[in-house]
Amino acid sequence: MNIHIRTLNEDxxxxxSRAFQEQGWDKPVEQYLHYLAEQEEGKRVTLIAELDGAFAGYVNILWSSSYPSFKEQGIPEINDFNVLIQYQRQGVGSRLMDRAEExxxxxxxxxxxxxxxxxxxxKAQILYARRGYIPDGKGIHKHDRYLMPGEETIIDDDVVLYLTKKLRTV
Structure with missing residues (x-):
């Protein structure tokens, strides 16, 4: 089993998009064309994982996060981390995270x-905790604002807890 990590390219x-569509996930081609354009502009890096030559997953690094706390502190954000179901639990996600952190x-x-x-x-919550990520202490966030006590919201993909990990002493 050979896992290769590289950056997104025009192919x-x-x-x-097709690989995710085959497992029932809607990931339009335009999303990845946008990632490629931002990568060429230096705004992000999209890392691609291949397992034995086949596409297996990807992760992004956003050099300037839209999350206010990360943006203020200059903390890059690991973002949109996805491994195809058939390749999960084979070390692909860990290798992507290792390279992103490097x-x-x-x-x-x-x-x-x-x-x-x-x-x-x-699964993601457990993976991040095992890798040493801890909550940033700001609570949960949705649509560019922090949720407050007593506030009602619909729990969906946009309700997020942000975590950080110290990689080295600066």
Whole structure:
């Protein structure tokens, strides 16, 4: 089993979209074309994982997060982390995270990541905790604002708890 990590290239958007569509996830080609354009502008890095030559998953590094606390502190955000179901639990996600953290560590001492708060995100929550990510202490966030006590909201993919990990002493 050979896992190879590389950056997104112009041949990837259609391939990635199709791979996720085959497992029932809507990930339009335009999303990955946008990622490619932002990567070329230096705003993000999209890392692609291949397992034995086949596309297996990807993760992004946003050098300037839209999450206010990360933006203020200059913390890059690991974002939109996805491994195809058939390749989960084979080390693909760990290798993607390892490489993302290595790239972040070349620039700064802290990595940030957001995770959803309901059951569908359980595997990710456990993975991030095992890797040393801890809550940033700001509570949960939705649509560019922090949720407050007593406030009602619909729990969906946009309700996020943000976490950080110290990568090195700065």
């Amino acid at each position: 990837d958007p259609a391939l990635i 790239l972040i560590q070349e620039r700064t001492g802290t990595a940030g990541i957001g995770v959803g708060v309901f059951t569908d995100y359980g």
